[in-house]
Amino acid sequence: MNNSLVEYIMHLADNSLIHGHRLSEWCGHGPILEVDIALSNIALDNIGAARSLYEYAAEIEGNGKTEDTYPYFRDVRQFKNSLLLELPNGNFADTIAKCLLFDTYQFYFYTALKNSSDNRLAAIAEKSLKEVTYHLRFSSEWVVRLGDGTDESKQKMQNAIAEHWEYAGELFAPSNIELEMIEQGIAPNIDALKDVWQQKIAETIEEATLSFPLSNEKGWFQSGGKKGIHTEYLGFILADLQYMQKTYPNSEW
Amino acid sequence: MSNQEWPLWEIFIRSKAGLDHKHVGSLHAADSTMAIEMARDVYTRRMEGISIWAVESINIHASNPDDAGIFYEPSNDKIYRHPTFYDLPDEITHM
Numbered sequence: 001m002n003n004s005l006v007e008y009i010m011h012l013a014d015n016s017l018i019h020g021h022r023l024s025e026w027c028g029h030g031p032i033l034e035v036d037i038a039l040s041n042i043a044l045d046n047i048g049a050a051r052s053l054y055e056y057a058a059e060i061e062g063n064g065k066t067e068d069t070y071p072y073f074r075d076v077r078q079f080k081n082s083l084l085l086e087l088p089n090g091n092f093a094d095t096i097a098k099c100l101l102f103d104t105y106q107f108y109f110y111t112a113l114k115n116s117s118d119n120r121l122a123a124i125a126e127k128s129l130k131e132v133t134y135h136l137r138f139s140s141e142w143v144v145r146l147g148d149g150t151d152e153s154k155q156k157m158q159n160a161i162a163e164h165w166e167y168a169g170e171l172f173a174p175s176n177i178e179l180e181m182i183e184q185g186i187a188p189n190i191d192a193l194k195d196v197w198q199q200k201i202a203e204t205i206e207e208a209t210l211s212f213p214l215s216n217e218k219g220w221f222q223s224g225g226k227k228g229i230h231t232e233y234l235g236f237i238l239a240d241l242q243y244m245q246k247t248y249p250n251s252e253w
Numbered sequence: 254m255s256n257q258e259w260p261l262w263e264i265f266i267r268s269k270a271g272l273d274h275k276h277v278g279s280l281h282a283a284d285s286t287m288a289i290e291m292a293r294d295v296y297t298r299r300m301e302g303i304s305i306w307a308v309e310s311i312n313i314h315a316s317n318p319d320d321a322g323i324f325y326e327p328s329n330d331k332i333y334r335h336p337t338f339y340d341l342p343d344e345i346t347h348m
Contacts, residue, residue: 034280034291041294138290145283 005118006057007080007177008187010070011226013053014081017071019102020046021237022089031092038138042099045131052124072245076235077228080175084167086225086234090160093146093153097160099139101168104200105193106132112188121186140204147208158210169221172197178226261310262288264295266302274306282307 023043030036054067084102089095110132113125146157172194174182181187205212224230244251259281265274277296282288288307297305316324328334 032281034282034295037298038291038294041298141286141290145287 008181009057011080013050014079016046017050018081019085049128082170083225093156093160096142097164103136103139105171108193117185144208147210170223175226262307264292265306267304
């Protein structure tokens with residue numbers, strides 16, 4: 001049972017870590033200074049949430065594991081983040097689209113996770129929800145600004161949402177581990193969050209004067225991340241992230 | 254790509270309840286909502302404050318430095334305007 005819980009925590013932590021890492025790549029490259037700082041703040045919030053989760057997993061596992069064990073010493077197939085989050089940052093609209101889809105998901109997810117039968121996860125959800133509420137405000141407002149902006153920004157925002165849409169479905173498709181956790185009252189039923197998520201996204205997209213719906217008729221989506229089947233991009237992220245620990249194992253500073 | 258700059262905003266932060274909002278700096282933003290959120294990201298990330306004011310710089314009217322002579326120097330020799338001739342009890346602070 002503990003094994004499944006650790007696996008589940010790992011999925012949540014990997015989502016936050018990989019999203020945070022991608023956003024951290026904007027540091028020094030933001031379109032303007034203030035947005036650069038905002039994206040870095042959001043990156044740090046995500047990495048902070050990942051740390052709390054990895055730390056919890058390490059406590060359950062024991063055996064000398066620490067919060068660093070998971071991000072630095074696992075390989076691609078052991079990461080269980082959703083594919084959406086490992087996609088490259090693209091242009092600013094691409095990143096904002098990715099943020100909108102994920103922030104909206106996290107908002108409803110953490111709201112539900114506050115009621116988890118696992119007190120530690122409920123506490124992490126409570127803390128993270130405040131951060132995510134701000135992230136969602138940031139990404140939603142930028143979708144509206146770009147969508148309802150110039151012809152060029154509108155086109156880029158529309159393309160960005162269309163391109164990321166097929167990766168969002170995976171967030172709501174429970175894996176076997178998730179089903180087990182839902183059964184035990186530890187995880188919220190993510191499948192049930194999809195309608196309210198889509199409703200909220202539709203409102204934002206409408207406010208941004210963009211077009212909706214974007215999904216194809218069959219509602220097909222990309223998936224695999226939750227099972228460890230990733231896009232080619234994750235390997236490059238890990239190469240960056242793990243370089244120092246792999247070159248100088250267990251180094252500290 | 255437009256070269257039009259976003260307007261400049263002056264940012265004031267209240268560090269804790271009861272204290273004044275103090276000027277902390279300025280930033281460019283498209284509107285007041287964006288100005289306040291950017292101020293949050295730029296100026297309150299180290300727990301500097303609990304309240305933000307954003308004022309578009311164009312609305313701030315400043316005195317002219319050239320007027321310094323006629324504005325401020327006449328008060329230099331009017332020391333009697335300072336209430337320094339009273340003995341204050343030790344218990345009184347913030348005077």
